[in-house]
Amino acid sequence: MTEHAAQTEPTDAAPDAGTAADDPADPVTDSAAATEQEGASTADAEEISSGDAASPATEEPRTGADSVVTALENAGAKTAFGVQGGAIMPVYDALYESDVNHVTMAHEQGAAHAADAYGVVTGEPGVALATSGPGATNLVTGIADASMDSDAMLALTGQVPTDLVGNDAFQETDTTGVTAPITKHNYFADDPDTVGDTVGEAFAYAESGRPGPTLVDLPKDTTLTETESEPGPAEAPAGTKPTPDADPDAVERAARAIESAERPLCLFGGGVIKGEASEEAREFARENGIPVVTTMPGIGAFPEDDPLCLEWAGMHGTGYANMAITHTDCLIAVGTRFDDRLTGGIPAFAPEAEVIHVDIDPAEISKNVHADYPLIGDAGTVLDQLTDAVEDAPAAAEWRDQCEAWQEEYPMTYATPADEPLKPQFVVEAFDEATDDDTIVTTGVGQHQMWAAQFWTFTEPRTWVSSHGLGTMGYGIPAAIGARLAADVEGHEDRDVVCFDGDGSFLMTIQELSVAVRENMDVTIAVLNNEYIGMVRQWQDAFFEGRHMASDYDWMPEFDKIAEAFGARGFRIDEYDEVADTVEDALDYDGPSVVDVHIDPEENVLPMVPSGGANGQFALSEEHL
Template sequence: MSEHASTRRVSQDDVDDAPTEDEAPSTDHVADDAPTEQARDDAQSTETTGAAAVVDALEATGVETLFGIQGGAIMPVYDALTGSSLRHVTMAHEQGAAHAADAYGIVSGDPGVCMATSGPGATNLVTGIADANMDSDPVVALTGQVPTNFVGNDAFQETDTTGVTAPITKANYFAGDADAVGDTVGEAFALAETGRPGPTLVDLPKDVTQATTEDREPTAETPQHYDPQYEPDEDAVADAARTLEDAERPLVLAGGGVIKGEASEELREFVTEHDIPVVTSMPAVGAFPEDEDCSVGMIGMHGTGAGNMAVTHCDTLFAVGTRFDDRLTGGVETFAPEATVVHVDIDPAEISKNVYADVPVVGDAATAMEAITDEMTTSPDADEWCEQVTDWQDEYPMTYRAPTDGPVKPQFVVEAYDEATDDDAVVTTGVGQHQMWAVQYWTFKQPRTWVSSHGLGAMGYGLPAAIGAKMAVRDAGDDQQVVCFEGDGSFLMTVQELSVAVRENLDITVAVLNNEYIGMVRQWQDAFYDRNRVASEYSWCPDFATLAEAFGAKGITVDSPDEVADAVEASVEYDGPSVVDFHIDPAENVYPMVPSGGANGKFALSEDQL
């Protein structure tokens, strides 16, 4: 036999299944002073495994539900779930697990948790982790990894998970020590929800989770060096108050940080006391009730005409918890060109990053707003300005043409569901035209009821997000309704998660606004690419109602406007997951629209204005 033939290659399974040092047979004689059997039993009773320490850490933080998919490298952690208080929801795809955890965190305010095995399991989480990072959503991802002595050897299902996710996490960890793994998971959880929220990840090598360690109380503390500033500087608060008092055309811009910082009440008190118009970024929708007089709606690429006019002509912009992304600002040089900007944010890196802050205020949104409200002695004299904003609302109403004998209008579908559901209903969406119609034509009155992919713009987000949102509602003991708006192209990307909704008997309603296009791409192709509709036509999609029935959900198809009311009622009243395939007007577009990089005050109301 050749030397090559006699050499036995060590596999990962060999290492996993090999007896540990404690398990290996011993030929040593037992010494006279060896521990008694009772002493050995006592010693063993203080031992646990790294996997059990992970589960104990999650339980200690108050986690109730996690989302994931089983696999080889993460198997010890799944095994340790047996007998725990944690509820695991098996998803159909790891991307769905990450999106469900993300939505769970948005609705509950607590970090959502997702799990996956090494290699493709971990990489399939990446889209959801990147989405959470862009939107500052609290998520903890736990990934299996090959044993430590195989790391770097291109082992089966090995990926440098910490390397891949370093740019898209708030922090990530390679857990190389069974004694510390519980505290590492606790720290990841604490860091995800502290200060500016965001995703964290712990990579768990299989030998570490299988190893024995001392059974002790896990901790959940942020690193000593992480010390976000919650209390704003007194001088900055005074400067902000004086600036707002002197304003003639003040405008409040609420960003997503208002909701994440639990500052919606402080926002409402400030706006009501001083009678100042308020606009929101898309992640902040619901931070201020949209049915109140001071609400001017969302601003940005598809914001209201009145909101975009207000931000263009205000002389003082009180921006709270926003990062001023390009979809909000359009061209930065034309954004709020006449305004003195007062910018409140808990993350100092966001101050003057995109829009220069004349008055920077670093601190927690709720704390800072309360401090500025207390510091102000008078309200700005802005009666004429408020009248002007009201005139813009009258001049640029959010209306649409809906002939009774014409095709189904997507705006009408959104309004019908809004009317048929409670004020606290949660709305999730995918990404595309349907997302914009949902945010434009639903009247949001409460925070944490709008759940979507904003910064990353991940198609397929809506259905797994609806699952995560409904699980968060369940865990809170509430009965909030969950309505998911999807487009045909977006829905097709994660439709497999419908099997999870059926299995878990989740009472969610999915409204597919089906125009047989990737609609937003088609709209841009028509406007900017001479109507060259390359790869945007989706006439080949399946019959979604029939597909829903195949999964075990209720399926309904709507072809005409007079069928909308009955379909909405039937889907909302159905006790379980339902899918309504609305065949909408394929020519309908989303307006107002600010061309990419354009000036917010020069929005288009039709294609010929672009």
């Protein structure tokens, strides 16, 4: 297997053009080859005219593109998202007879986000395809998003023929070079005999250990050239499978720290969900009576209606979650990278705590927050080790009482004055009450994302699908499409998929609504429309003396009418008494619906920890900022 570019291996010179096959699609055809082909065609015609009925049918020759598709099938891929184009066309032609369901998206960025969300919901890598040049670069935002959130995804990109690489050919881009910093690994596949195994390896590697995106760049001559090779099963590279168990001695030391703690706290991150460790996390916390806080990516790892749950912490997390982190003396952090939106200022983060950090990736240990007890291994396996090792649950009754007191002192409430416009929190709660616990919620990025996370009660993993580390506006609609396909593939066609979007975020990928209409997808999109880039406006009011430079979006279209033009069902809400019936009608509609919800343009997301501030010093009102 040839790897000319990878995140862990610097790119060398361009592939040797002297060994590359000519592009069979090139209009300039070698005259000798043409003559040979003509002679063969004549012979074939004579054989047919001889009436030899006993001659067996000749099998169609296999190409590198066929191997690519076979590799996807061997890996168990059921769905792929993409946009057709010249350099990737051979792969699409091979997909024509495949059982892999391809969903044509309106834009390559949408394909990447849909594949990302598909993977979040199913727990298996989503697949995104794009052609060379702008097709590949349009995937970059989605690949970077998946990288920041450790989401398993495989990107397949077309490339110009190998003998043109480096010549600034039409729609040529150094795709492996561009994506090296944002992929777990990437490959330049210049051999038709090994391309299938390369794709299978990339698929498996995306989901092994700490998940992440991988990419295979496919020159057109590689995918068009014939091959007799059959790809084998999808297998991650040798030596990349991490050891699931943490060091037993380290586990014992961590267990003693937990037993002696007076104010223990579990912090469950996205790694708990990605590691399929939610059940182990729940058992550990409940068996030891330890309160639980999650990160935003960890929402759903622990049910928010459980008495032990303090919901999620960080910049816009609950006041009681942030107070618990500030005062804990033993923080049991599982599957989190301690990003700045969680920690605020590092010196003030959990200042009194001994930190037990469980993570599959050793690079995360003590990267941001020092780990007193590093436990490197699979989240579920290590949590089972800890459950077995803790002999006596910590004496934390008073601590649990304190956490309950903080919940009463800093409740997640909001006012609904009759003389003010509709509050967005009310709308989120209305959708939550009207849907089942297994409803999948996707979002764009901004204020609406925070309100959805704050005022929806999540009880199951893989029901919260959002952009966290990269903060990508426009994620919501394509993510809803990916989530819808994921639910359908798993046989859950009756699950609701609700997307909360903002007006600015919705406008960035509105073209993907055409895909939802074309596929008759049952998704409901609630646009919390305040005619602002709301989070920017909030920061401008707090930190830039109210100068609304480029954040005022009073030029927004009427989204309900736009939805109807796309062929979706459009609704509009302006008043509280319209909410319940409209929410019910939108959810009942069997197909894509868009609810244009006009909310209070001055409403802010609170609580709020100012950037770099201490978690325990959160603002509860604008005056506190």
